[in-house]
Amino acid sequence: MKNAIIIRYCEIHLKGKNRGFFEKMLKENIKNSLKEFKFTFTTMHSRYLIEDYDPLDYELITAKLHKIAGVHTYSNALVVENEFEKIVEASSILLKDKVGTFKVNTNRADKTFTPNSMETSMLLGGRMLELYGKNISVDVKNPDFTLYVDIREDGKTFVYTDVVNCLSGMPVGSAGKGLLLISGGIDSPVAGYMMCKRGMKLNCLHFHSFPYTGEAAKEKVIELTKKVGEYNGGINLYVVSFTHIQEAIHEHCPEEFMITIMRRFMMRIAERLAIQQGDQAIITGESLGQVASQTIESITSSNSVVTMPMLRPLIAFDKLDIIDIAKKIDTYETSILPYEDCCTVFLPKYPAIKPNLERVKRAESKLDVEGLIEEAFKKVEKYTF
Numbered sequence: 001m002k003n004a005i006i007i008r009y010c011e012i013h014l015k016g017k018n019r020g021f022f023e024k025m026l027k028e029n030i031k032n033s034l035k036e037f038k039f040t041f042t043t044m045h046s047r048y049l050i051e052d053y054d055p056l057d058y059e060l061i062t063a064k065l066h067k068i069a070g071v072h073t074y075s076n077a078l079v080v081e082n083e084f085e086k087i088v089e090a091s092s093i094l095l096k097d098k099v100g101t102f103k104v105n106t107n108r109a110d111k112t113f114t115p116n117s118m119e120t121s122m123l124l125g126g127r128m129l130e131l132y133g134k135n136i137s138v139d140v141k142n143p144d145f146t147l148y149v150d151i152r153e154d155g156k157t158f159v160y161t162d163v164v165n166c167l168s169g170m171p172v173g174s175a176g177k178g179l180l181l182i183s184g185g186i187d188s189p190v191a192g193y194m195m196c197k198r199g200m201k202l203n204c205l206h207f208h209s210f211p212y213t214g215e216a217a218k219e220k221v222i223e224l225t226k227k228v229g230e231y232n233g234g235i236n237l238y239v240v241s242f243t244h245i246q247e248a249i250h251e252h253c254p255e256e257f258m259i260t261i262m263r264r265f266m267m268r269i270a271e272r273l274a275i276q277q278g279d280q281a282i283i284t285g286e287s288l289g290q291v292a293s294q295t296i297e298s299i300t301s302s303n304s305v306v307t308m309p310m311l312r313p314l315i316a317f318d319k320l321d322i323i324d325i326a327k328k329i330d331t332y333e334t335s336i337l338p339y340e341d342c343c344t345v346f347l348p349k350y351p352a353i354k355p356n357l358e359r360v361k362r363a364e365s366k367l368d369v370e371g372l373i374e375e376a377f378k379k380v381e382k383y384t385f
């Protein structure tokens, strides 16, 4: 008898002719994410199997599975030969400490196996009651847990009780590449995680305003980027110096448009960087109406300087819902550490909430937009995690 981890996917089942592409990508992503461990990996009818791993690695392996987009569930199964008594033995191990109601669910792909599925379930249920009748009883309609018996054609039977939910979504890399604008706040790491979950492979871009924002602010962004990277199969972070742009806007443009014009610069730089490295979209953590820079008028103004798709996965999310996800992906505690973001430098007292695009453009015409962008590209730092 040995252990095996059965890994399942979900939405990939809906794919028609392209299914092979998604399956292969998920397989590669799983293997890549587990490359530090030794195990045998096999594909088994829309599922993957991990066997022959060191039992000491079980917790570490399953923790990784929880961060792989496309993995829907996994089970820790016992594997025995297709023999009824062996199945009884495995089941008795799994049910030893269980309390509550249960049912047996048998799936018999090996049609040479006797008894048939229904009889196997009944007989096995009876044997478990003989052993553990003090703690467990049968309820086929609404059981507390299910004993699954999967009798396969290749002579192996998988017996398990737990089906653990994971991320679901689509394999990272199956939905193109995007550039995440990451700040030190709560929202942008969550936005990044959500795009990974939908299969987009991310790069990150952060605007740094040294000396107005210090090393601690950058370290914080690095920490958050690494967390997003855990869902992305590793990640690149580009840090672009933004100070000279902010100073120029501060000096030459009306205060009320400070943020609006800053954001237009961010988008232009993001689009240029994205094109350079083959990213197909820009992603932000914006949420409608959250702050002055996230009204539909402000979004229109920053959107209008780029032609690449701008994706805002949090646009209709309430802050509390975003915080819930941030806690789940373990970015929240880092995000709430005190820090200065470049957006808080030169923050106007009364930012334009509904900036008029024509007035914004007029204000911006005082600046050497192209020159400022070129200067920003002279100081790009790249980190790979």
Ligand code: ATP
Residues within 6 Å of the ligand: 180, 181, 182, 183, 184, 185, 186, 187, 188, 189, 205, 206, 207, 208, 283, 284, 285, 286, 290, 291, 293, 294, 341, 342, 343
């Ligand atoms: P967050 O919690 O993600 O910082 P926020 O609620 O503070 O968002 P803003 O400061 O208006 O909102 O930023 C909106 C979005 O713009 C962010 O989610 C992020 O995608 C991007 N952004 C803001 N500041 C930076 C920065 N310094 N570098 C890169 N992107 C940024």
Ligand code: MG
Residues within 6 Å of the ligand: 183, 184, 185, 186, 341, 343
């Ligand atoms: Mg912010």
